[in-house]
Amino acid sequence: MNDGYEDVLEAIASDSPTPGGGSVAALSLAHSYALATMVVRLTLKSDKWAEGHSISEKLLVQCETGMPRAQELAVLDAEAFDAVIHAFRMPKGSDEEVSAREQAIAKGYLEAANIPLNTAQVSLELMRSMFPFASVCNANAITDLGAACYMAHTAIVIAILNIRINIGFMFEEDSAPYEQIVSLIENEADDLVSLTMNVINNRM
Incomplete structure (x- = not known):
């Protein structure tokens, strides 16, 4: 059970x-996929749950593709922030070095925001799929699906924390689109966790 953990x-x-919160967000998503x-x-x-077989088959494909992607995102997040740290350590003795350092820092923060954004987007896709599945899944495992729902939502919450701190180091014109996307993801995820858990609680 604890092998690798x-x-x-x-x-x-x-x-x-590193690995830090962004990687943990992706690992939370991986756990959500595993539970789902x-x-x-x-x-x-x-056959007792035949009504849920069609959606189950589609969700299974999504999960089997998504779980390794989530694990990859955990690694990529750590690598992205390592690049930011490396950029700050670059020499700044000349104008050319200062310029190269500033460009590397900007590029690093961009990637450090993009990876958790991907984590949040993929987590939201999973939440969208789990909502209709909650009505027709095996009722004996309904609390496990609830746990999967909460883990995906947690992945989004953590990912958004990381996005917001990283875009805080960008110019406003670069960060504004991120905040718009993040707000949309955040609002939909909050709605979905409430709707899905309402279905789950009613089936318990």
Whole structure:
């Protein structure tokens, strides 16, 4: 059960700034995919839940594609912020070096915002799929789907924290589109978690 977990947790707990919150957001998404996959398979396993088989098959494809992508995003997030740290350590003894450093910092923060944005977008796609699935999935695993829903929502909340701090270092004209997208994701995710959990609670 704990194979691999200890190494991941130790890496997060280290005195290095990476992996940090952005990677944890992506790992939360990976756990959401894993839980949703389990509920899908338990639904497909029995004819009792035949009404949910069609949506289960579609969701299974989404999860099997999404889980490795979420793990990849966890790595990419750490690499993106490592690039920011490296950029700040670049020499600034000449005008050329200062310019190169500033460009590297700007590029680093852009990528450090784009990776968690991707995490948030993919998490929202999963939440959109789990909402209709909640009505027809195996009722014996309904709380596991609730956990998956909360994990995807948590991934979005954490990812947005990272997006907002990183766009804070950008020029306003560059950061404004991010804030618009983030607000839309945030509002829809909040609505979806409420709607999905309402269905789940009514089936318990």
